[in-house]
Amino acid sequence: MFLGLDLGTSGLKGLVLDAAGGVVAQSDAPLSVSRPHPGWSEQDPADWTSAASAVLRDLAGKIDMAAITGIGLSGQMHGATVLDAADQVLRPCILWNDTRAHAQAARLDADPRFRAISGNIVFPGFTAPKLVWMAEEEPELFAHAAKVLLPKDYLRLWLTGAHVAEMSDAAGTSWLDVGARDWSDDLLAATGMTRAQMPDLVEGSAVSGGLRAALAAEFGLRADIPVAGGAGDNAATAIGLGIARGGQGFVSLGTSGVLFAATDSYAPAPETAVHSFCHALPGQWHQMGVILAATDALNWFSGIAGVSAADLTASLGALKAPGRTLFLPYLGGERTPLNDAAIRGAFIGLDHATDRAAATRAVMEGVVFALKDCQQALAATGTKLDTLIAAGGGARSDYWLAALATALDLPILVPQAGDHGAALGAARLGLMAATGAGADAMPLPPIAREVAPDPALTAAFADTYTRYSAAQTAIKDLT
Incomplete structure (x- = not known):
């Protein structure tokens, strides 16, 4: 073992x-x-x-x-x-x-x-x-x-x-x-x-x-x-998901948020604020866009609302078009693509119709749009992803995954085994070190289902992302 x-x-x-x-x-x-x-x-x-x-x-x-x-x-x-x-x-x-x-x-x-x-x-x-x-x-x-x-x-x-x-x-x-x-x-x-x-x-x-x-x-x-x-x-999460070669990637909704792409060569592009790091296997590298608050943002809002994050998301139902209210999830600065430690978050477009469910959706959508920023930054380096595997505790939310798939316009694969992630990757690396095994020790996990983009909502998410980008510029000027 x-x-x-x-x-x-x-x-x-x-x-x-x-x-x-x-x-x-x-x-x-x-x-x-x-x-x-x-x-x-x-x-x-x-x-x-x-x-x-x-x-x-x-x-x-x-x-x-x-x-x-x-x-x-x-x-x-x-x-x-x-x-x-x-x-x-x-x-x-x-x-x-x-x-x-x-x-x-x-x-x-x-x-x-x-x-x-x-x-x-x-x-x-x-x-x-x-x-x-x-x-x-x-x-x-x-x-x-x-x-x-x-x-x-x-x-x-x-x-x-x-x-x-x-x-x-x-x-x-x-x-x-x-x-x-x-x-x-x-x-x-x-x-x-x-x-x-x-x-x-x-x-x-x-x-x-x-x-x-x-x-x-x-x-x-x-x-x-x-x-x-x-x-x-x-x-380690990538190793646990069997992601080591170019074109493979995952999206993680943990405390922070990550859009990860394995690469077969070292191709840095620091001007994009994309991280270019060594992978855990010899001769492999990876790129990733990183946001500092993913589930951290939802947990923050949960504390204010006085309702658990699970209860907040369980009542949302099917994916809806984004509303008027926007949320910028910069609770402690941001990395990709902003590289700004001073920027702070905000709700924008609050009105009488913004109830708890609408505010919850806005928080989750804000994280989604921040990860969309990461996708745009990765694309600027020439890195393209065909599909993504879901990881992190936030991936237990069907609503969040549907919003991500629709905003990124990419199918998201959900593993059967749940959120083993980095611990599984660590165990696999322990197996490799003990036995000398290679890539055959890290297959892709069994996939439970695929979350596809909702074609009826892709235009609405694209339009709201444009508003989000404009709000981001305004907040940068204010903070």
Whole structure:
């Protein structure tokens, strides 16, 4: 059997596959986010290891843990987990959706070396500007920074005792030469960092280390089980969905929203604000448009409405043409295509007819149109998608999927197995590392149904997207 551990923003999931690739057990542990100041988003890494321990204990009550022969990791990207020389955490991890380093990111992005070498804009949520912020705002802590790890790689340190990262996650730091798949000494030096402060690099399907004996004994696992390099959450989701070759893609409605396209070559286009990253398999890359608030936007509105998100969406019925009310989902800035940490969201066109159902539809449509922006940005790079596979918790909403398919004018395939996503991809990478298996270990999942665009509503969604784009311009000017 093979174990995947996925460290998300709101929780940690463990999933176990059998030798045939079937899911035999899973477990979840919740996580919370601290927001001590506007634009800040942090987590205590000790909460990650506590959550991992809880998941492993729960799995041990369901299966024979000694039968696990490989472990894979996936996790939220871009977080800055800063350790001293004794591997003690110096401060709470600064997360992917933290925008405090927007000024530092803008300065780095103005240096042409960053886009030329990393292939990407330096976004405020990326790792490198956070360390520059730390050097400027917390110099006494920065002086003790011996290693910087991404969130899932801190879990790896706990599991194996090794400082290791892999290509897909490292590509989101602004320190990786994404084409060469290696740290860039020039970019490190430009941020006051050195290669010695970086973890070693492996491919996602390679062995990164073996499980520590003490942990193995605690949870009934075999000592020295190989732990795969793993992947950042989106690349791991792609592996779980069997997406590795050009033309294949997925759309994820998670806390953030992602439009992901696998590519057979490295083709950066940073001016589009599309991310061009390494994939989790050797010699493969991917592009993606990213929005910062997808289900996060609906959950925000749920809190205001005083009704659960599930109840809000369950009563919507069949897909309708968008109404007059628009919602711009920029609750904490935006990435693709805006690259704007300061922009904020808005309801526009509110009137007496805007009841709770109309406002709910507007929030969901706002996320859809933000993902339409990503589709337009991907198209500007020459990347075309024929179909998409649905992923993320928001994909449980038939209304949201119908709106997405209609706005993007693309069929969306819904897997039978539900939202295993990144944890499944992590387990598959654990299988590859343990057995040496290749692409045959990551087939497309069985598809339950296809959500097709509604031809009667495509024109209405296109017209509303034009209004959305105009409102976006107005909000940029105001914020």
